[in-house]
Amino acid sequence: MKKLLYALLIAASASIFVVQAKAQVIVIANNSVKASEVSKNDLKDVFTGASTSLGGGSVVPILLKSGTANEEFLQAYIGKNDTAYRAGWRSLVFSGQATMPKSVDGDAAVVEFVAHNAGAIGYISKASPHEGVKVLTIK
Amino acid sequence: MKRLLVGALSLVLGAVTLTAQSLEDLNIQIHGYATQGFLYSTQNNIFTTNSTDGSPAWTEAVLNVGAQPIPKLRVSVQARYFLLGNFGNAITLDFASADYKANDKFGVRFGKVKTPSGLFNEIQDIDPGYIWALLPQSLYPLTSRNSQLAHYGGVVYGTLNLGTNLGKLEYRGWGGERSYPSDDGVLLSSREAGIVFPNGFSGPIFGGALHWKTPVSGLMVGASDLKQPNWNNTQLTDTIPGYGTFSGIDNSHANNVPSFFARYEKKKVMVAGEDSRYASKGSLSVPGLFSETYRNDQRRWYAMASYKLSDKLTAGVYDSQYVDHQAVLGLARYSKDWAISGRYDFSQFLYAKAEQHIIDGTALGFDTDMNLGGLKPTSKLTILKIGVSF
Numbered sequence: 001m002k003k004l005l006y007a008l009l010i011a012a013s014a015s016i017f018v019v020q021a022k023a024q025v026i027v028i029a030n031n032s033v034k035a036s037e038v039s040k041n042d043l044k045d046v047f048t049g050a051s052t053s054l055g056g057g058s059v060v061p062i063l064l065k066s067g068t069a070n071e072e073f074l075q076a077y078i079g080k081n082d083t084a085y086r087a088g089w090r091s092l093v094f095s096g097q098a099t100m101p102k103s104v105d106g107d108a109a110v111v112e113f114v115a116h117n118a119g120a121i122g123y124i125s126k127a128s129p130h131e132g133v134k135v136l137t138i139k
Numbered sequence: 140m141k142r143l144l145v146g147a148l149s150l151v152l153g154a155v156t157l158t159a160q161s162l163e164d165l166n167i168q169i170h171g172y173a174t175q176g177f178l179y180s181t182q183n184n185i186f187t188t189n190s191t192d193g194s195p196a197w198t199e200a201v202l203n204v205g206a207q208p209i210p211k212l213r214v215s216v217q218a219r220y221f222l223l224g225n226f227g228n229a230i231t232l233d234f235a236s237a238d239y240k241a242n243d244k245f246g247v248r249f250g251k252v253k254t255p256s257g258l259f260n261e262i263q264d265i266d267p268g269y270i271w272a273l274l275p276q277s278l279y280p281l282t283s284r285n286s287q288l289a290h291y292g293g294v295v296y297g298t299l300n301l302g303t304n305l306g307k308l309e310y311r312g313w314g315g316e317r318s319y320p321s322d323d324g325v326l327l328s329s330r331e332a333g334i335v336f337p338n339g340f341s342g343p344i345f346g347g348a349l350h351w352k353t354p355v356s357g358l359m360v361g362a363s364d365l366k367q368p369n370w371n372n373t374q375l376t377d378t379i380p381g382y383g384t385f386s387g388i389d390n391s392h393a394n395n396v397p398s399f400f401a402r403y404e405k406k407k408v409m410v411a412g413e414d415s416r417y418a419s420k421g422s423l424s425v426p427g428l429f430s431e432t433y434r435n436d437q438r439r440w441y442a443m444a445s446y447k448l449s450d451k452l453t454a455g456v457y458d459s460q461y462v463d464h465q466a467v468l469g470l471a472r473y474s475k476d477w478a479i480s481g482r483y484d485f486s487q488f489l490y491a492k493a494e495q496h497i498i499d500g501t502a503l504g505f506d507t508d509m510n511l512g513g514l515k516p517t518s519k520l521t522i523l524k525i526g527v528s529f
Contacts, residue, residue, distance in 0.1 A: 041356075051298065053243050058210060079406055081450050083487040090528060091268035093170050095253050095261045096215050096234045099207045100168055119210075 025073045026126045028111065028133040032118040033059060037137040043077050046121060048088060049098040054121070062113050062122040063103040069125040077138075166207040172528035173200040174266050182515035185504045186282060187224030187327075190520070197524075198222045199266070201233070213238045219264070219285075224509070226282055226322065233264065234289050243300075249293035255311040255348055256363045258400040258413045264288055267528040270482045272494040275441035275459030276503045277474065278398075278415055282324025290315040290344055307352040314345035317367075331508045333378040334423075336389070342370035346395075357405035365396040367419075377425045387425030394419040407447035409455075414440040436464040445480075455480045461502055470516050473500040489527050496520040 027043065029035070035055030038046075045051035047061050064070035066082070074085050092098035104110055107128035114120040115132035124130060176197030180190040188194035198220070205215035216235040221227035234253050240246035253261035262268055263279045273281065280287075292315015299308045318341035319325060326336055348363035373389040400413035417437040424430035438461070445455030459476040466472040480494040498504075501514045 051243050052240065058242075060210070083450070083484050084447075086487050087267055087528075090170065090172075091262050091265050093168070093205065093215075094172070094201065094203055094217065094265045094268070096217070096236050096238065096248065097261075099166060099205050099213055099215075100170065 024126050025069050025076065025123050026130070027121065027123050027136045027138060028114050028130050029054075029059070029121045029136050030114050030116075030118055031132075031134055033057060033121060033134065033136075035136065036134065037139050039139045040077060043138065044079075047078060047101075048085075049092045057119060059119045059121045060117065061101045062110055062120055063101050064107070064110060064123070065103045065105050067106075069107065069123065069128075073123045168205050169203070170205075170529060171200070171202045172265075172267050172526060174198070174524055174526040176272065176522060176524040178520065178522055180518050180520040182518045183501065183505050184509040185518065185520060187226060187506055187509050189509070194224070196222060196224050199264075201264075211240055213240075221285060223281065226324065227285075231285055233285075244297045245295070246297060247293060247295050251289050251291050252294050252313070252315075253289045254287070254313060254317070254344075254346075254365070255294060255296070256346055256365045256396070257348075257398040257415065258361070258402060258411060260287065266524070266526055267490065270445050270453050270455045270492070271443075271457070271478070271480050272492040272522040272524045273478070273496070275413075275443070275457055275478075276476060277439040277441055277459040277461035278413060280324055280503060282327065282504070283319070286317065286319040286323050286325075290317045292316060304354055306354045309350040309352065311348045311350075311363075312345075313347070315343070316341060317344045327506050331506060333380075334375055335378070336373060336375050338374055340370060340373055340389075340391070342391075343368055355403075358401070358403045360401040362400070363398045365398075366393070367391075367395065368393045375423070375425075377428060379428075385425045385428055387423065387428070389421060389423045391419065391421040409445045410443070412440070412442040434465040438462050438464065451484045453482045455482075461500075463502065466502075470501040470514060472502060474502040474504075475499040476503075488529055490525070492522070492524040492526070494522040494524075496522070 027038065033054060034057045038054060042051065042054060046054060046059055052058055070082060074080055074082060078085055089098065089100050093100050102113065104113060107124035110122040110124050111130050111133055114122045175195065177193065177195050178185065178188055178190040178197060179193045184190050188196045200220040201217060203215065203217040205213060207213045214237045217233040218230055219233050220230050232251060234251045236248050236250035236252045238246065238248040255261045257278060259274055259279055263274055264284055292313065294311055294313040296311045301308055318339060320339040321336050323339065344365060344367050346363060346365035348361060350359055350361040352359050370391040375387050375389055376384050377387055378384045396415060396417045398413055398415040402411040418435065420432060420434040422430065422432045441457055441459040443455060443457035445453055447453045456479050462473040477497045478494055480492065482490060482492045484490045496519065498518045498520060499516065505514055
């Protein structure tokens, strides 16, 4: 019984950790983007090239080249690691279905791009400054 | 002189900067990949290679250039160097197309475009995109890949949102002309028998596909149908040693190729399957020599599964089967291929694949000229492959 309780405690702690890990990344969008919230499925569609619109308007995703926020976002909302994720985009490029999204170094570059490009949508660490952009709520 | 050099250098750098800015504005991207395969088989040589001795004769290199001058318009072109045994050793055009996507519900692509039939057709050449070294040959024969991959014409496509409880429906419709060059794999057996189609085969095709992304997360089910009207008066020559070369024609009757498929992909697991049938008939005549009709009824299917063992390592297995119900009884009537595969990603740019096949039957991939001692009923095939992509 004690072992079972320990196991449940560990599982509960792990789930809390996962929730906290997800909360470390936020999704930001240019102020022209009509939506103020986005479902996980729609977010996945936008960042995997399956969709180019959100809330009735066109959106353009921007990616981080690497880093913790990048890994956390891909694991939490796409369900893939960086290698598998970019392989998916390459399949779209090599079949003539899409252009690879822009990738930039660091949260500041993402904020800069999103703030100055209509329809842009990206993700950054929650702790990074993000003035001039709107934060989308994930449903 | 120094001033002149500095001036010239400034001019060149200025032009380069200006060009770079223009390229940036056009959102021009260059991507590519290259693979090198090694084949070793027992009993029979495969794909016109000397694989029973071990053969490195499988090389591919792809260069893709794309531009997006305005958000809704993309243009892209992709060229490929392909070598497989006696096939290829040439550069071919995979596609060259312009794509206008009005919104998620409607887009159109035209030029030389990839044909979106079945589960894998439009991505069957993209080796970095999947775990397998060799896709199931029952539906995606490597030696006819370049012909079946694309057509000259157009594709309309879009995604319809069916609501939160019904998922999404992706549609594709296409039409245009498909060409099989004279050295295509489907013509290999007739070529080795002395019947050559000097201009290959070509004619109109059209079709459609539906992919339903079901409310079950990760599950897609779909169907496609590719229709081919009559392809008449294809020129051929029949060479009979000691007698000479005679001209004739082939008339291929209208046919269609239905496919039904499903894929489930979630977290570390991928499971997929496809079932297809290709039934056709036609006539072949060489005046003064012979006139005959031919039929085939190919039943083809595969089932596959893969599992991501770690971030870098993925393992998979598939069973691929083919039988032509109109073919004469014997080894060349069928093919049953069990494959077990592994892929290791060293980085997002470099990967390696290892795959073992156990093949029963000789209907797919084997020819007589490279197996002069006669084809044996079973073969084991080992494939090692390394690839880079950027």
